[in-house]
Amino acid sequence: MSKKLTVIPEQCSGCRICELVCAIKHFGVNNPKKAAIRVLTTYPQPVVRMPIVCSQCKVPACAQICPTDSLRWIDGVVQLDEEDCTSCYKCVEACPFGAIYIHPDYDLPIKCDMCGGDPECVKKCPKGALRLIPEAALGESRRLNNVLSYTQMKEIEFYEKGEKKVIRYAEVGKEEL
Amino acid sequence: MSIKSGYFKQHLHVDLTKGTAERRPIADAFIEKYIGGRGFGAKLVWDNLKNHDFKIDPLGPENLLVVAPGPLTGVYLPSSGKNSFVAISPATGLYGDSSMGGGFGIELRQTGTDVLSVTGKAPELSVLFIDNGETTIIPMPELKGKSCLEAEGMIKERLGTHAVHVATIGIGGENTVRFACVNTDWSRNAGRAGMGAIMGAKNLKAIVVRGHKDLPVYDVAGLVAEAEQAFKYMEEHKYFKLWQQEGLMNVIDYANEKGILPTYNFKDSVFARHDQINGTTMVNRYKIGDSACFSCPMCCGNICLVKSGKYTGTVVEGPEYETCAMLGPNLGIDNFAAILSATRLCDELGIDTISTGSIVGATIEGYEKGILSLSDLDGKEIAWGEEDAILELIQKIAHRQGIGDILADGSYRIIENWPEMDKIILQVKGLEQSAYDSRASISMGLAYATSDIGAHHTRAWTIAEEMEEGQNWTNDEKVDTVIYHQKLRPLFDMLGVCRLPWIELGLSEQHYANFYKYVTGNETSLEELLGLSNDIYDLTRLINARLGVSRKDDTLPYKVWANPPLTGPNAGKVIGREDFQKLLSLYYQKRGWDENGIPPAEVEKKFSD
Numbered sequence: 001m002s003k004k005l006t007v008i009p010e011q012c013s014g015c016r017i018c019e020l021v022c023a024i025k026h027f028g029v030n031n032p033k034k035a036a037i038r039v040l041t042t043y044p045q046p047v048v049r050m051p052i053v054c055s056q057c058k059v060p061a062c063a064q065i066c067p068t069d070s071l072r073w074i075d076g077v078v079q080l081d082e083e084d085c086t087s088c089y090k091c092v093e094a095c096p097f098g099a100i101y102i103h104p105d106y107d108l109p110i111k112c113d114m115c116g117g118d119p120e121c122v123k124k125c126p127k128g129a130l131r132l133i134p135e136a137a138l139g140e141s142r143r144l145n146n147v148l149s150y151t152q153m154k155e156i157e158f159y160e161k162g163e164k165k166v167i168r169y170a171e172v173g174k175e176e177l
Numbered sequence: 178m179s180i181k182s183g184y185f186k187q188h189l190h191v192d193l194t195k196g197t198a199e200r201r202p203i204a205d206a207f208i209e210k211y212i213g214g215r216g217f218g219a220k221l222v223w224d225n226l227k228n229h230d231f232k233i234d235p236l237g238p239e240n241l242l243v244v245a246p247g248p249l250t251g252v253y254l255p256s257s258g259k260n261s262f263v264a265i266s267p268a269t270g271l272y273g274d275s276s277m278g279g280g281f282g283i284e285l286r287q288t289g290t291d292v293l294s295v296t297g298k299a300p301e302l303s304v305l306f307i308d309n310g311e312t313t314i315i316p317m318p319e320l321k322g323k324s325c326l327e328a329e330g331m332i333k334e335r336l337g338t339h340a341v342h343v344a345t346i347g348i349g350g351e352n353t354v355r356f357a358c359v360n361t362d363w364s365r366n367a368g369r370a371g372m373g374a375i376m377g378a379k380n381l382k383a384i385v386v387r388g389h390k391d392l393p394v395y396d397v398a399g400l401v402a403e404a405e406q407a408f409k410y411m412e413e414h415k416y417f418k419l420w421q422q423e424g425l426m427n428v429i430d431y432a433n434e435k436g437i438l439p440t441y442n443f444k445d446s447v448f449a450r451h452d453q454i455n456g457t458t459m460v461n462r463y464k465i466g467d468s469a470c471f472s473c474p475m476c477c478g479n480i481c482l483v484k485s486g487k488y489t490g491t492v493v494e495g496p497e498y499e500t501c502a503m504l505g506p507n508l509g510i511d512n513f514a515a516i517l518s519a520t521r522l523c524d525e526l527g528i529d530t531i532s533t534g535s536i537v538g539a540t541i542e543g544y545e546k547g548i549l550s551l552s553d554l555d556g557k558e559i560a561w562g563e564e565d566a567i568l569e570l571i572q573k574i575a576h577r578q579g580i581g582d583i584l585a586d587g588s589y590r591i592i593e594n595w596p597e598m599d600k601i602i603l604q605v606k607g608l609e610q611s612a613y614d615s616r617a618s619i620s621m622g623l624a625y626a627t628s629d630i631g632a633h634h635t636r637a638w639t640i641a642e643e644m645e646e647g648q649n650w651t652n653d654e655k656v657d658t659v660i661y662h663q664k665l666r667p668l669f670d671m672l673g674v675c676r677l678p679w680i681e682l683g684l685s686e687q688h689y690a691n692f693y694k695y696v697t698g699n700e701t702s703l704e705e706l707l708g709l710s711n712d713i714y715d716l717t718r719l720i721n722a723r724l725g726v727s728r729k730d731d732t733l734p735y736k737v738w739a740n741p742p743l744t745g746p747n748a749g750k751v752i753g754r755e756d757f758q759k760l761l762s763l764y765y766q767k768r769g770w771d772e773n774g775i776p777p778a779e780v781e782k783k784f785s786d
Contacts (some may be wrong), residue, residue, distance in 0.1 A: 013421075013476035015469035016280070020253045024401060029391040030252040033287065040339070043363045044326065044492040047466060047480055104389055126412065126474030127421070127467065 011129035012049040018121035036112040054112035062091035181698025182395035183248040194297030198312035213247035216671040218263025235267035236378040238298040247673020251283030256675035258471025266370040269607040273370030278470030279362035284342040287388025299380035324525035325360035345383035346373040347527025349575040355587040356532035364494035395698030423456035424477030425497035436745035437614040442538035447745030448506035488514040493521040502612035503534025509561030526575035535609035539602040555579035603734035605632035617747040618643040620655040629717035637662035668710040
């Protein structure tokens with residue numbers, strides 16, 4: 001699989017629909033505490049709404065620490081072998097993002113399985129804060145946004161067929177060079 | 178009818194005086210009849226009143242505070258994050274309730290609790306912590322004087338987790354300001370009817386919940402299919418994106434255009450500089466993010482940041498329409514940054530923005546008209562649009578300093594102190610009027626006059642429809658619409674969901690009967706649910722009638738009869754007293770109450786279970 005589930009926290013409203021649909025899909029219950037994705041909110045300093053979900057790392061810290069090799073990166077997804085897992089939760093502690101969860105009703109760690117390539121949370125996010133994009137395109141929008149914010153953007157208004165339009169362009173100041 | 182799921186059938190009752198917490202089973206018959214939320218609350222408050230021979234001091238330990246989500250709270254359907262606070266209101270001395278969004282109600286349900294009731298008074302400032310099945314009362318005197326935002330942070334630090342939900346009061350609640358609110362998720366409030374003052378009087382700084390239980394649903398597949406339809410309808414609605422972008426702030430332009438925007442304490446109903454404080458200005462200059470309650474695609478909350486000028490650095494979730502109107506045009510403020518600052522201040526202090534805006538507006542006009550003297554104002558002048566003086570007065574109200582001590586007790590005390598203020602302040606039954614001008618719409622007047630908690634639009638909001646229908650709307654239609662709203666809108670508060678998808682995007686109410694069916698397994702029609710909701714309206718009327726309310730109290734602020742708006746499309750309009758009395762008689766008749774507005778004796782028998 002060459003697609004990645006990515007998060008755009010600036011778009012997230014904190015509604016937690018992702019949590020609900022994840023729990024319904026995997027456990028058949030209305031319980032956001034059984035989701036493999038959770039929205040962490042901080043306020044007012046800083047204002048952050050951050051959905052936290054497995055990044056399917058190619059060198060997964062969770063798999064490296066797993067004493068029974070129950071976590072394996074296969075075809076783009078870090079998959080849990082439920083037979084071999086001993087529920088030691090070393091993976092929960094090792095994940096640098098805290099993206100593996102535990103629920104008292106259930107022994108196994110709860111982690112994202114990408115819903116077999118068509119994640120429910122991506123489909124149901126009303127804000128487009130969760131996206132499934134090709135690996136090759138990762139970072140593209142960030143790069144563009146960063147470029148736009150680093151440079152001094154200027155605006156010119158002009159009229160085309162009587163309609164007012166605005167063109168934006170970057171002008172790097174000479175003194176800054 | 179029979180309930181198969183949807184409830185834990187658990188009522189958690191806490192006595193702060195005795196320091197006890199007790200879980201009581203809830204009978205099926207109770208669940209079927211009262212549904213949840215405000216329904217549970219009204220019944221428990223009624224029983225408590227009977228036990229105290231109808232003598233309850235709203236700020237006394239005997240006032241029972243009910244916190245109740247509904248059977249739909251937290252399940253997969255649009256905007257299921259609501260939770261009601263119900264008690265005898267310190268603002269009106271009558272039945273009161275207020276609902277909050279955010280995530281508190283879901284977490285409360287996940288502890289296995291359908292309804293929480295709190296009585297008594299803790300010996301020192303405390304926090305009630307419901308941690309799944311365990312309930313503890315933890316003294317936290319260090320929270321004294323802390324703002325809602327600080328308190329939420331300190332509590333999470335003390336408990337060592339961010340994974341809890343906190344409903345807290347600020348200094349306004351601690352000081353029993355009669356329009357203090359309860360704040361959750363830093364900026365979602367149970368704003369009206371003074372629920373925060375009750376917690377303050379009980380020495381209860383906060384209720385903290387942490388739960389992990391599955392929410393009981395009878396038919397998950399059925400619910401999901403119904404919810405998908407509802408979500409799809411909303412997302413395809415032509416105004417859906419506008420709602421995500423502006424939330425309730427889009428109402429400012431509408432209200433100004435229609436001439437119903439409170440301006441200078443309702444002296445006027447259009448605001449010349451409305452474009453400086455409208456949704457477009459907010460989006461272009463201040464908005465930095467969206468905020469939603471649980472499971473809501475509309476995300477009506479706007480997170481704003483002031484990036485320049487003297488309020489630089491102010492971050493606030495909001496304001497929404499009411500807040501912006503009452504703290505903006507109503508006070509003559511045209512600087513959106515100042516409105517944001519006042520909103521943040523009210524969030525921190527934990528006081529209701531509608532009542533605060535109304536009372537500050539009345540104070541300014543009272544001083545302008547010479548009813549209040551400079552010494553009444555502690556030597557500090559105040560006038561329309563004077564941001565510094567207004568922000569200072571808001572502080573004084575919450576801290577009960579100088580004149581703030583009187584203003585903090587709300588309309589009744591203000592009128593008691595300065596009888597002429599009766600003509601200035603807009604209130605019904607002691608609750609300050611919200612931000613829709615009823616002079617343009619007699620049915621809205623009827624809605625305010627007959628709302629069970631006072632002059633609030635939560636029970637019926639018919640103003641838009643009346644303005645569309647214009648002169649063609651007969652009295653019968655007006656009364657029928659008010660009564661239909663008073664059945665349907667409280668039903669949302671009983672089910673524990675938000676009404677905005679219905680009122681703003683036109684999501685069919687039929688969906689809610691289906692949601693209820695899938696969650697509870699109870700095959701009930703919308704009509705039956707509306708009937709149950711109507712019973713609760715009878716019950717809250719019965720409560721109020723027993724506490725002395727009758728026809729004489731179902732009235733409107735003086736200005737509505739006597740002072741028309743000065744400019745705008747409704748310039749010169751007032752409501753005629755005779756027209757109104759005619760409408761009120763028709764309303765009583767259709768409700769089956771007597772000429773004096775008292776429900777018949779058989780109503781009481783319904784609630785003797």
